[in-house]
Amino acid sequence: MAFPCPACGASMRCIESRPTDQGTRRRYRCASCDYRASTLEVLAEVAGSRSQGMRPVRAHNAPQIRAAAQGLLAVMERALEQVKALERLAEEP
Numbered sequence: 112m113a114f115p116c117p118a119c120g121a122s123m124r125c126i127e128s129r130p131t132d133q134g135t136r137r138r139y140r141c142a143s144c145d146y147r148a149s150t151l152e153v154l155a156e157v158a159g160s161r162s163q164g165m166r167p168v169r170a171h172n173a174p175q176i177r178a179a180a181q182g183l184l185a186v187m188e189r190a191l192e193q194v195k196a197l198e199r200l201a202e203e204p
């Protein structure tokens with residue numbers, strides 16, 4: 112996945128790629144101005160996967176509603192973990 116350098120617009124070159132717990136991490140370096148950046152590839156499945164929730168919920172009583180809410184909460188917690196992973200990545204040099 113090539114993208115233009117945020118600093119000068121030249122194309123960024125991938126200099127490292129490795130799998131992590133959160134996804135595939137890639138380091139990029141601009142061939143022109145030496146700007147460095149990292150990306151983290153994360154499967155966009157949190158909100159879309161049938162197996163992970165966000166499907167229509169039919170709940171008719173309090174326990175069912177509570178179970179549905181807990182399922183949604185688990186999905187949101189996973190999404191939050193991914194956001195935190197991205198924030199950690201952004202803090203690294």
Ligand SMILES: [Zn+2]
Nearest residue numbers: 116119141144
């Ligand atoms: Zn550059």
